[in-house]
Amino acid sequence: MDFTFTPQQEALRAEFKEFFAEEEKRAPEGWTGGIEALFASDEGWVYHRSVAEKLAERGWLALPWPKEYGGKEHSYMEQLIFSEVKSYHRVPGADLWGPYIVAPSILEYGTEEIKREWLPRIARAEINWCQGWSEPNAGSDLASLTTRAVEDGDDYVINGQKTWTSGAHRADHIFLMARTDPNAPKHRGLTYFLSEMDRPGITVRPLLYMNRAHLYNEVYFDNLRIPKRNIVGPVNVGWYVTMAGINFERSMVGGVAEAKRDLEDLVEFCKQTRRDGQVLAKDPLVRQRLAEFAIEIEAGRQWAYNVSWLQSKNPMISGEPSASKYFITELTVRLANAGVEIMGLYGTLRTGSKWANLQGKFEALCQESLGITIAAGSTETMINLIAWMGLKLPRIR
């Protein structure tokens, strides 16, 4: 085995590092780096957009794409390095879906016309996406969604409701799945649409997070008309178009890097803070807990590297990326709560309080982190995927 990166990869890492370390300094007051920060505050959104334009200029939103659509034809490893460095510095700027979920689906299933229309715009950060997947009765069991799309001339007419739509209030476009054949088996009657958000028939209603942050929304479609040319892949094949989109770099190395940074902050805090006449860092229990997180983060990093390595040989692997998602998001929840517990009562004080520790970062994180063990495949879904797909354990339907 050889754990070294190529000189080109090292040079790229240095370039990313220089850029993101600089951008980090421009973060607004109270910036925590999570998706909540991105969507909830106007300052956060402005920060995100300013970085997005710079990323686009450098071509960094399209690292793995073919050159003809504005990409750099890099491998999973370069994408991993980008995510790792960017997340460590808590810098936004990459649309959560466009480059990573929408583009791979388009690349795999889109017509030449679709590719030429949408990919360059995604690479140039011209589009702010939101994701029209989940519905009130279709969460982990996504394929049971009921939003209906009915053919009408050159258009499809969409009716239904989406929910947990993060950032819909900031977005100008939505990619969505709707049922085009209600009589087909549930995975075989769905179609993948792209739409502007300002088309008539779309209503966005805020759904506030437990800490009042405006992150999620409900999105209602009331006779929304989407032209047929905005369909990605064949009609009724939308499920598979969607699945093609989730075979992007799935190592979760970004989550590892964020946790690493959060732990570094917590370690620094423990070195500098006295409680009960003793520096927190000298408390044996605190030392054990911090060391355990350092171990799990390093172990998670090695696992993530291996996921990318395996994906570079076979993008369709199933168990390993699911384990990454499961392990790293659950680790983040535990780390967030450990931070609050180590700080004690101070740990519960919010950003803006003069008594808050680390500007209330862990107070925010212990709430935000709950979302990531549910979004994009819940912990339970990941465990099911490991058991069913990875280990072939029997499945009773």
Add this chain to the structure above:
Amino acid sequence: MNLDFTEEQEMLRTMARDFIDKECPKTMVRELEDDPKGYFPEIWSKMAELGWMGLIIPEKYGGTGGSFMDLVVLLEEIGRGCLPGPFFSTAILSALPILAAGSEEQKQDFLPRIAKGQIIMALALTEPSATYDAAGVSTTARLEKDDYVINGTKLFIHDAHIADYLLCVTRTKGWSLPEQGITLFLVDAKTPGIKITPLLTIADDKQNEVILENVSVPQKNMIGELHQGWPVIARLLEQATIAKCAEMIGGADWILEACIDYAKERVQYDRPIGSFGMIQRYIADMWTEVGIAKRLAYYTTWLVEQGLPCAMEVAMTKAWVSDVYMRQARMGVQIHGGIGTTRDHDMGLYYRRARQVTLLFGDANLHREVVAQEMGL
């Protein structure tokens, strides 16, 4: 970056697995638990023929000059099969210090014999203090005329009862700086004054009490320099710790596979128990944790192999692998139900081994404390 094993390493793994399955199945492993020697000399000879004892000994000393990653592959298989015998004591704990600090003459004398399986050796490091630090060494060696005379009690010494030589870690100078007065000696196990008594352990893994009473050792048997033995042992402990992690990972892998197979076969409520969400969760957790343990261990192995600083990563690996192996063994019994708790089933063997081995070379708490220190806490 290349995170795959080489073809040669894959071959070594296949060969080792086949050999252990055929030559020393679990029935024999458990038989050996009640055997005073604890190993079969015929299997030991065959292992030598396969080049295992000389795997990381350079060719000029009769070995095959393999890498540390090669050794990790072999140890995973040894751990997977719970293969008993003095391999670890001889080929790792004794060969590595001789290789690192022995004189040319000592290397020429001992290493080829180790590689050929002609001698068995044991590391006499730990004492009733039951720690792995220099301060825990109170056995003394005193120069009298031409010989050193060793006095003290060594405890938890694997394979001393069958060893031809003991690599004895002694104190030759005072206590104020514990690391600066340690000296290593090769001691013929038949030297008068050595009394070896087997210990009864949870894993029947052939540990011993070794009492040394006025044991005379010629000066030429000193390994490395006078008072300078600790750095050799410290380096050995890094290597041995990661090597032991490889054994644990092999055992954890066996447990996982046994659980997956059993969960697919065992039927309750008219369905395989592996179809129940609860069992799936146990197994998915086990698979995830052992998978992660492997990747951490391989990274650390690579650091060791490259001679890069690795104190933090070794400690991280030992802490994580120990905890994972213990959880794995505990859940392995749970998933198997009542049969898993019996003497008839192999799972108990792994549970007892896990309970033992996770404490060797420092337990998870100790290694987390090392990590904390390395983090500047």
